[in-house]
Amino acid sequence: MKKILIIEDNEDIRNNTSEILKLSNYMVITAENGKAGVVKAIENKPDLIICDIMMPELDGYGVLHAIQNNEVIKNTPFIFLTARAERSDFRKGMELGADDYLIKPFDGTELLNAVNSRIKKLDLLKQELNASLAGVRQLLEASSGKKELQALTEDRNINRYKKKQTIYSEGNHPSRIYYIIKGKIKAYKTNKDGKELVTDLFSAGDFVGHIALLEKSTYKDTAEALEDLELAVIPKEDFDELIDKNPEVSRKFIQLLAKNISEKENQLLKLAYNSLRKKVADTLLLIQAKYMKGGQNFDIDLSRENLATMAGTATESLIRTLSDFKNEKLIDIHDGRISILNQEKLENLFG
Secondary structure, eight states: OOEEEEEOSOHHHHHHHHHHHHHTTOEEEEESSHHHHHHHHHHHOOSEEEEESSOSSSOHHHHHHHHHTOTTTTTOOEEEEESOOOHHHHHHHHHHTOSEEEESSOOHHHHHHHHHHHHHHHHHHTSOOOSSHHHHHHHHHHHHSSOHHHHHHTTOOEEEEOTTOEEEOTTOOOOEEEEEEESEEEEEEEOTTOOEEEEEEEETTOEESHHHHHHTSOOSSEEEESSOEEEEEEEHHHHHHHHHHOHHHHHHHHHHHHHHHHHHHHHHHHHHHSOHHHHHHHHHHHHHHHHOOTTOOOEEOOOHHHHHHHHTSOHHHHHHHHHHHHHTTSEEEETTEEEESOHHHHHTOOO
């Protein structure tokens, strides 16, 4: 049962609001002024706060400020109640970070619609962001109540690329974000001698190019099609507007970046300390995990040079290790394509 804290100095309004919410199966906590409301918010950690603006002890703006400066409850959805409908009140409340605004007197339907919208938002934002159109659609609807993703992606250009065609190049300034509808992409860096280092792999359901946009920097690598591709193209201006208007979306993309960084750190540790056989095995498993969908059979079709750079070893050492794996019936190699035969043994490989 969701907990809602009502902070309202008018007893009649406080009791009527509480009754409506209790009838809708919410657990309700009440406070008669702002100072008491902050104390109860910290004690009870509500799922939503409904707060009047003009109150004794501490006004609604002060309550919101106190909530936002408490690490435990700072992200609690917040709805202002006020009898003052001047434009300056709306602007000040929203600039301070309020999620919604109800003008007194309000009816039960208005109240429940506002509460239900914020509770739905809360539930969806607690979910881990899935880097797919479906996941972002849920996120956008939760943060705005509108079908913003539909407007963002529908009627966009669908760019098609052939195998080995470049999507963007290292050093260039980003002007768009890509969403992979079909196909696979590798990202790589090139040294002064022209040698490639594969930095990441992407497949259907992934966003590509968003890191440079979020950092407001140039591309740190080059993206190339590993097979025929279909990409939805979202202009930089639309992506920036989405991030600027939706702090929740921005936070979720930051979580994605943090997850990517964590994965890279683990990868570096393995490159530093694992044996050659373990490095090669982990690289094969990583590629399979990135690209295999729904348990279907998958063949790894990357050049030995790319595989070697990902494994952090020389190409000759990689080829020799792959040959050993084949003799041990851990993998099969046909026309240069690698298929994993015994995933469990590769996962538990130590020597």
